[in-house]
Amino acid sequence: MARMKFLCDxxxxxxxxxxxxxxxxxxxxxxxxxRRRVVTINDGLPGxxxxxxxxxxxxxxxxxxxCPVDCFYTTADAVVLHNKDTCIGCxxxxxxxxxxxxxxxxxxxxxxxxxxxxCTYCAGGPEEDMSQAEYVKYGANRLAEGKLPLCAEMCSxxxxxxxxxxxxxxxxxxxxxxxxxxxxxxxxxxxxxxxVTV
Amino acid sequence: MLRTLAARLxxxxxxxxxxxxxxxxxxxxxxxxVNPRDASxxxxxxxxxxxGGGAVAGRVSIPDAGAANLIKPDNKGWASIQGxxxxxxxxxxxxxxxxxxxxxxxxxxxxxxxxxxxxxxIERFNxxxxxxxxxxxxxFVVLAVTGLNFVVGRWTLLPIVGEExxxxxxxxxxxxxxxxAWPFMLGLVWVFVTWVGRNLPRKVDLDWLKVGGGLxxxxxxxxxxxxxxxxxxxxxxxxxxxxxxxxxxxxxxxPWLAATPADWQFWQVVHALFAAFMSVVIxxxxxxxSLGMQGAFDAMGSGKVDENWxxxxxxxWVEEVRAAERASGTKAPASPTPAE
Numbered sequence: 001m002a003r004m005k006f007l008c009d010x011x012x013x014x015x016x017x018x019x020x021x022x023x024x025x026x027x028x029x030x031x032x033x034x035r036r037r038v039v040t041i042n043d044g045l046p047g048x049x050x051x052x053x054x055x056x057x058x059x060x061x062x063x064x065x066x067c068p069v070d071c072f073y074t075t076a077d078a079v080v081l082h083n084k085d086t087c088i089g090c091x092x093x094x095x096x097x098x099x100x101x102x103x104x105x106x107x108x109x110x111x112x113x114x115x116x117x118x119c120t121y122c123a124g125g126p127e128e129d130m131s132q133a134e135y136v137k138y139g140a141n142r143l144a145e146g147k148l149p150l151c152a153e154m155c156s157x158x159x160x161x162x163x164x165x166x167x168x169x170x171x172x173x174x175x176x177x178x179x180x181x182x183x184x185x186x187x188x189x190x191x192x193x194x195x196v197t198v
Numbered sequence: 199m200l201r202t203l204a205a206r207l208x209x210x211x212x213x214x215x216x217x218x219x220x221x222x223x224x225x226x227x228x229x230x231x232v233n234p235r236d237a238s239x240x241x242x243x244x245x246x247x248x249x250g251g252g253a254v255a256g257r258v259s260i261p262d263a264g265a266a267n268l269i270k271p272d273n274k275g276w277a278s279i280q281g282x283x284x285x286x287x288x289x290x291x292x293x294x295x296x297x298x299x300x301x302x303x304x305x306x307x308x309x310x311x312x313x314x315x316x317x318x319x320i321e322r323f324n325x326x327x328x329x330x331x332x333x334x335x336x337x338f339v340v341l342a343v344t345g346l347n348f349v350v351g352r353w354t355l356l357p358i359v360g361e362e363x364x365x366x367x368x369x370x371x372x373x374x375x376x377x378x379a380w381p382f383m384l385g386l387v388w389v390f391v392t393w394v395g396r397n398l399p400r401k402v403d404l405d406w407l408k409v410g411g412g413l414x415x416x417x418x419x420x421x422x423x424x425x426x427x428x429x430x431x432x433x434x435x436x437x438x439x440x441x442x443x444x445x446x447x448x449x450x451x452x453p454w455l456a457a458t459p460a461d462w463q464f465w466q467v468v469h470a471l472f473a474a475f476m477s478v479v480i481x482x483x484x485x486x487x488s489l490g491m492q493g494a495f496d497a498m499g500s501g502k503v504d505e506n507w508x509x510x511x512x513x514x515w516v517e518e519v520r521a522a523e524r525a526s527g528t529k530a531p532a533s534p535t536p537a538e
Contacts, residue, residue, distance in 0.1 A: 015259075017259065020260075032262070034260050034262065034265060037258055037260060037262075037265045038258065038259070039256040039257070039258055039265070039266060039267075039268040040256045040257045040258070041255075041256040041268065042256070043256060050256075051268055053268055053269075062273065062274045062278070062281075063277075065277050065278065065280075065281035066276075066277050066280045066281045067352070068347070068348040068351060068352060068368065069351070069352060069356070069364060069368045070352035070356060070361075071361075071365070083361070083365070086361055086364070086365030086368075088365065088368050088372050089372075090348070090372060091453065094459075095273060095276060095459055095462060095463055095466070096273055096274070096277035098269055098271050098272075098273045099268070100265060110376040110377075110452075111450065111451055183241065184241045184242060185241070186241045186268070186269070187241070187268075187269055189242075189245070190245075190269055190274070195242075
């Protein structure tokens with residue numbers, strides 16, 4: 001089975017935020033929540049890099065490790081999803097995630113946050129595939145249709161790659177070899193414990 | 199004037215030449231410096247530069263400033279402390295304490311009143327004192343149970359009741375935990391104000407501790423005031439533990455009070471460790487006040503204890519009460535029927 005990963009080629013990302021917009025639109029993400037965001041390192045300085053970041057769907061996901069109600073699960077494609085019905089909005093997953101992927105829609109008393117929301121790799125949730133219930137809670141399920149995440153599909157420069165980890169690593173490797181430079185697969189060592197060697 | 203300029207011309211020309219030469223030398227370096235490929239920042243470099251604590255951060259165009267943190271690998275450290283270490287500590291604390299109490303009970307049994315019930319009662323705790331104690335006690339038990347669910351619930355309760363029920367229950371437990379915190383803090387203040395004067399260390403406490411309070415020696419009853427050394431130790435552990443739990447708890451109730459997410463993580467770990475410690479202490483307290491010692495529960499139940507029990511365990515306090523009675527010329531109110 002495929003082992004799904006994201007790879008953002010920081011040398012190609014032009015900070016257009018098409019990935020952010022595509023995701024928000026496709027899944028009707030609530031106000032204030034950004035499942036995907038673009039971070040610009042060294043803005044205005046030599047070596048400026050932009051990286052598109054969302055949930056990395058880690059190996060041994062730390063969010064799943066700390067959840068008090070065990071609402072996370074990993075699919076056969078290695079996509080890390082969670083159950084919003086079980087989620088109690090305690091916020092632990094946010095503090096565990098190295099990438100800041102979990103987000104919460106509410107600001108209430110005593111730190112009440114509402115149900116956690118995050119990038120689903122366009123794979124929906126535990127509800128029935130492509131049902132209305134699934135769409136309302138988790139957004140579109142593109143993986144069930146055999147499609148890849150919309151953020152990567154909409155990327156204007158094809159800097160954001162999504163798909164089987166080995167395939168996108170190979171694509172990135174070829175790019176680095178051809179053009180002669182590359183700043184590496186951002187977040188891969190933290191998320192998957194390995195990196196793309198060129 | 200022209201002559202001065204002419205005289206200076208060679209020097210000027212030399213200076214110009216040097217300047218051009220310097221610029222020519224510097225230019226390729228400067229150009230190389232702004233070459234984005236050469237100055238390319240690698241993830242490996244940045245992670246090495248972090249060296250314990252810190253995040254790879256940049257600029258985002260969305261209002262959420264926290265989103266500017268790109269990668270914070272240290273969060274995985276907290277995740278493993280929370281997911282593994284704290285769980286093991288909490289479970290061990292509960293199980294080991296229960297085991298120790300079981301062994302002690304097997305060894306010593308229920309500590310009886312050696313002289314038997316006298317049938318005469320002395321008032322030990324008035325309504326004010328008892329209310330504060332029970333406010334603190336009941337809220338602590340609710341907080342401990344709901345808090346323990348956060349730490350071990352998914353391994354203990356979840357397999358029993360299933361995911362849907364567990365999610366609903368845990369949601370209610372979280373609400374209970376958040377709201378019971380306030381009566382707990384009120385009870386803590388109440389208990390402190392009521393009894394701090396009686397819990398200051400005295401010389402007699404040292405002697406009491408030297409013989410272990412007579413816990414391991416049937417028939418041995420070292421003198422003690424209203425509170426013996428063991429109770430004084432409990433008082434201060436409850437106050438310090440309670441304050442620690444309250445402080446860290448408030449930071450978790452209002453997460454923006456923590457300066458950074460790393461601070462929140464620190465106080466969460468503190469909260470869990472203090473909670474494990476307090477559970478150990480309170481298990482012992484509940485044991486000795488109920489099963490462990492005959493006649494002890496009455497102190498908090500009705501507020502009146504049997505005179506023989508009081509003489510054996512708090513002899514100095516009994517003398518104090520009798521002296522006060524003699525001074526005021528009245529007998530302390532007590533019913534002649536045995537407390538049953």
